[in-house]
Amino acid sequence: MNHRPRIRRRADRAPDAPRTTAARTAPTRRSALTATLAAAALTAGFAAGALVLAPTADAATNLLTNPGLETGTLTPWSCDAGTGSVVGSPVHAGSYALSGAATSSDDAQCAQTVTVQPNTQYTLTAYVEGDYVYLGATGYSDSWIPAASGWTQLSTTFTTGASTTSVSVYVHGWYGEGTYDADDFSLTAAGGSSSASATPSASASASASVSASPSASASASASPSASASASASASASPTATSTSTGTVVQVATASQLSSALNKAVPGETIQLAAGTYTGEFSPTVSGTSAAPITLTGPSTAILSGYNVDSGYAVHLEASYWVLSGFSVTTAQKGVVLDGADHDVINGLHVTDIGDEGIHLRAFSSDDLVENNTVTDTGQYQAGYGEGIYIGSAQSNWGTYSGGQPDTSNDDVIEGNTLGPGITAENIDVKEGTTGGTIENNSFNATGEAGANSAVAWVDVKGNGYTVTGNTGIDAYEQGILVEQLYTGFGCGNVFAHNTFNLGSATGYGFDVTDQSACSADPNVVYASNSVTGGAGASTIPITAGG
Structure with a gap:
């Protein structure tokens, strides 16, 4: 489902191919x-x-603090500024519940960090009501519901890694969808739970x-x-x-x-x-x-x-697949989607790859790439070692999209940890693509080689992308690079609530190279972004708010 008009899109490149303002509402996270x-x-x-089953006494214990908000305060929940509150009505049980006020620029996320055991399965549940409410743990799968007019229980199960000792659990709404309510959270280890779950x-x-x-x-x-x-x-x-x-x-x-x-x-x-x-x-x-x-x-x-x-x-x-949890390694390309719509790539560990780690290509649209870790790409060709790659370069449209723009549109890239060791861009958005979301990802350019013009965490050459809530460290040269390599593309992209530390890099947090063709749909860099280091925040005027 999209809450804004679809625009145009773009395409991919073969391994040996040369690399050549009005505020908008972010698209719905998934259809x-x-x-x-x-x-x-x-x-x-x-x-x-391999699972570690916690002792029965521990398994029945809710690991969350203030799970029903019955203290009358948010503590220790941490919510996006000004979006979370404790309310006395509506409530699922008890006297209080959590209320999140999602706006056009904020999904009103509230989170709590919890100590956990390695190699252990956990079940997270909560009762929610509202439109497009999400429940999950950062780095793992989540659960969501498009509409809940009454209290509905969401549940998601995940297994911690061998070195994991803490996780951040979260609930949030979606941009422009209004207020959601959540109550009676529970995080329990395998072996017992306050709610029924398959173990x-x-x-x-x-x-x-x-x-x-x-x-x-x-x-x-x-x-x-x-x-x-x-x-x-x-x-x-x-x-x-x-x-x-x-x-x-x-x-x-x-x-x-x-x-x-x-x-x-x-x-x-x-x-x-x-x-x-x-x-x-x-x-x-x-x-x-x-x-x-x-x-x-x-x-x-x-x-x-x-x-x-x-x-x-x-x-x-193929379409309507979920790829979840496993690791991918030792190939020229890690995970490639061709002509694949409505797929979910969740919680994979992609490492030691010759070229790009994850690639959505050849009209692959409405896909969700979330909570994955991508490191050490470009082991064969550094200039083609992108972490996540959307579309195809114009030079490859003849190969992948019949000579037309590779409209791999409306894809969501969310909550991924990218780098270190990614030799090209952490995310490369090609000309011809439109309407994607890049949200809450972690960028790290340590290991970026500068080969094949790869000098930024993210290179955006498509239209109408919403880039929000991301963090970045150790930039190679630029933070976000916006380019117009094909007529009609590289416009209408919105950047808000990103936190970037460029360090000693010489470029800008947002380097928008050309706005000449974007007068009707300009790129917008909002003041809600935070940029330290480098040459400055933006090469175009910053728009208030966001």
Whole structure:
């Protein structure tokens, strides 16, 4: 769903191709179709791998402080300035609840940092009402609802990494959607919860052998089993279990994974056991808005290519997929979407890649790339080592979009940690694309090589992008670079609430190189941005507010 008109878009480049104001309301974070993807993925269960089950006494404990706002104050919740308050009505239970007032420039996020245990599964729940309310943990999956006229419980489950000792849980609304309310938050470890949730069981290791033919269970349990390591002697046939939410297919080898991807059907969840899966994995069967296909696993499930100078580790040419939790490494390109709409890439760890880490290309629109970590790209060609890449360069439109602009439009890039070790831009937005959102990401240019004209955290050559709430450190030269490389593009982009430290870099926080073609739809840099270091904040006049 979009709350503003769609404009035009743009395209991608091959590895050897040369690189050549009015305030607007930010687009809705996801369409209702993507909401269904997230909900279905959460229902099927996101954890498949080595889990630590906390003792029962701890498992039943709500780890959040002031979860029902019953102190009558926000403490220790931290809300975007001026957007959060404690109210006496409406409430779900007790005397108080949290109220967030989303505006056209702020989604009214409130968050709390909590101490957690490594390698442990947690379930986060809350009761909410309002339009477009989100609940999640930074760096992990979230849950959301497009409209809740009465109190509705949101729930999301995530598994901490091996070195994770704290997480930030959050709730927020969406730009221009007005006030939301939230109450009775709960964060509990696996093994017990104040609300019903599906909890995987863990075993010390995978079975020495897996049945040669899939076995199906008639039970409606949504609790798949997880193994601490993949079996070296597992057969080529994955194990399928029927649940109330669809079939769960458990895989432990590369051949099992390839087989499961080839046979995937809408509504199915493919769960990766911990281990390394070497090959090139290319799903081509689409899910549906009501029944997406999910590929999920722990970070210790590693999809690896053969070498950084060839191949794609994951090449998705299908729509309505959720890719969640696993790691991607050792390929020329990490994750590439071609002609893929309404997909979710969530919580992946992409590292040691020859060129770009994640690429949305060839008319891939309405996709959500959130909470991923991308590091150490450009190991083969530094000039093509973007962290996240949207569209195609004009020079490659003949290859990827029939000679027309590659309109990979309305994609949302949110909550990702980019760098260090990204040798080109953290995010590269190509000419021909329109209407995307780049929000709440962390940029780090340490390792940027300056090759192929890559000198900024983010290079925006498309139209109508909303860039807000991002942070950046260790700039190479510029913070955000806005260019007009193709007539009609590089206009109407809005920048607000970003916090950048350029350090000793010589450029600007926002370097808008040319406004000559943007008189009807200018780029806007708001005063709500904070820029330190470098040559200054912006090369164009700063607009008050934002």
